[in-house]
Amino acid sequence: MKRSYLLVAGVAVAGLVAACGDSGTPSQSKPSATAASSAPAQAASAAAPKAVTVDREMLAAFAPLPKEAPNAKNPSTPEKVELGRQLYFDARLSKNHDVSCNTCHDLTKFGVDNKPTSPGHKGQLGTRNSPTVYGAALHFRQFWDGRAEDVEEQATMPITNPVEMAMPDEKRVVETLTSIPQYVEAFKKAFPEDKEPVSLANVGKAIGAFERTLLVRGKWDKYLEGDESALSESEKAGLVAFMEAGCQTCHAGPMLGGQNYQKLGSVRPWGESKDQGRYDHTKVDTDKMLFKTPTLRNIAKTGPYYHDGSIKDLSEATTKMAIHQLGKNLSEQQTRAIVRFLEALTMDAPPAELIKAPEAFPSTDKTPKADPS
Numbered sequence: 001m002k003r004s005y006l007l008v009a010g011v012a013v014a015g016l017v018a019a020c021g022d023s024g025t026p027s028q029s030k031p032s033a034t035a036a037s038s039a040p041a042q043a044a045s046a047a048a049p050k051a052v053t054v055d056r057e058m059l060a061a062f063a064p065l066p067k068e069a070p071n072a073k074n075p076s077t078p079e080k081v082e083l084g085r086q087l088y089f090d091a092r093l094s095k096n097h098d099v100s101c102n103t104c105h106d107l108t109k110f111g112v113d114n115k116p117t118s119p120g121h122k123g124q125l126g127t128r129n130s131p132t133v134y135g136a137a138l139h140f141r142q143f144w145d146g147r148a149e150d151v152e153e154q155a156t157m158p159i160t161n162p163v164e165m166a167m168p169d170e171k172r173v174v175e176t177l178t179s180i181p182q183y184v185e186a187f188k189k190a191f192p193e194d195k196e197p198v199s200l201a202n203v204g205k206a207i208g209a210f211e212r213t214l215l216v217r218g219k220w221d222k223y224l225e226g227d228e229s230a231l232s233e234s235e236k237a238g239l240v241a242f243m244e245a246g247c248q249t250c251h252a253g254p255m256l257g258g259q260n261y262q263k264l265g266s267v268r269p270w271g272e273s274k275d276q277g278r279y280d281h282t283k284v285d286t287d288k289m290l291f292k293t294p295t296l297r298n299i300a301k302t303g304p305y306y307h308d309g310s311i312k313d314l315s316e317a318t319t320k321m322a323i324h325q326l327g328k329n330l331s332e333q334q335t336r337a338i339v340r341f342l343e344a345l346t347m348d349a350p351p352a353e354l355i356k357a358p359e360a361f362p363s364t365d366k367t368p369k370a371d372p373s
């Protein structure tokens, strides 16, 4: 890797070129990157902020957020999406009627709760950090260990998880929903071909259809589509630093993640960990410490970080990544530049109508009562 990506760089990225010589780059690293600046060469040493021009060819690893995230197995209809929205916010899908999907994946908080791990039924804590639901439908699998195939399958799982929503079984879920006439009607409309439309699988399909609408773009998308002014000079310098380091070898695609499993500690071991990632699910030795590479969209807003929420600070999350995933020690300046870029991955404010909690369908005297046990 002798090629320099930066022909001329602004002050913010000075020193990055040295990072190219590091030996720890994983073998899959194939940076297709070149960056050039329109600034004259001698300007690199001046103190004023420089125009950073990124060669657009080097952006091939990324893609703007698609407008839709369809699933052929779960064709979307407005009725299904609306039902999914109701269910997403409905705490009566939990044993004690006090936990909904939105409790841990708050749509007004970038789809997370900003806690290391999330309290569910009776305040019990799980062992993993809640990832964002924004754009999750685009991931190749769901969960940190990929154990659910898609958002439809995933959505059925927290409902009967004893430390999350803790419903005892599917029967109680169906009993609850069929006790509410508006739900019965809504399920019929959303699943007109089903003999028994109210089922846990259809709860998953409806919520999944709703989650597939949670695609909110930001200035990063505008930049990728050709608007040079969408990112500031320091954000572009950060983008170059991100690519110089090789972060996009794993964090790629429209979500900058969600496309592959990677070993946490692929270059330098992570150390002791009770959570062995995908191995805990498959019991296959080579799956030890494999985690789905998470999305970096909205990352500045979705801390704390890593699968266990153990890292509070985005700078620390970044320097640890460079060490353990790339075998590189970033300078403070490089870290700062990368964090500037990561901050630019925050989406625009989502449209109010997309994330508004709907008015709940009223319970009836047949609705099973909240159960704190």
Ligand code: HEC
Binding pocket: 088, 099, 100, 101, 102, 103, 104, 105, 118, 119, 120, 121, 126, 128, 129, 130, 131, 132, 133, 136, 139, 141, 142, 143, 144, 145, 151, 154, 155, 156, 158, 159, 163, 164, 165, 207
């Ligand atoms: C008590 C908190 C809690 C509740 C309630 C909850 N989740 Fe989660 N969710 C989590 C945690 C923690 C994970 C990660 C678990 C893992 O990977 O093992 C997760 C993972 C996910 C993922 C995977 C995202 C990704 O990037 O892999 C999606 C999608 C999701 N939840 C949606 C939902 C939906 C829909 C509901 C309601 C039916 C729900 N969650 C209820 C805490 C919660």
Ligand code: HEC
Binding pocket: 026, 242, 245, 246, 247, 248, 249, 250, 251, 261, 262, 263, 264, 266, 291, 292, 293, 294, 295, 296, 299, 302, 304, 305, 306, 307, 308, 314, 317, 318, 321, 322, 325, 326, 338
């Ligand atoms: C070899 C693949 C690989 C490379 C290279 C890599 N990452 Fe990661 N990244 C991962 C995986 C896997 C995780 C999940 C780790 C965990 O939580 O157990 C992760 C997690 C993260 C997180 C925390 C995300 C969250 O939601 O908590 C951030 C931030 C991050 N990476 C940024 C970076 C940056 C910046 C770089 C470049 C310096 C980088 N990564 C390089 C695979 C990689």
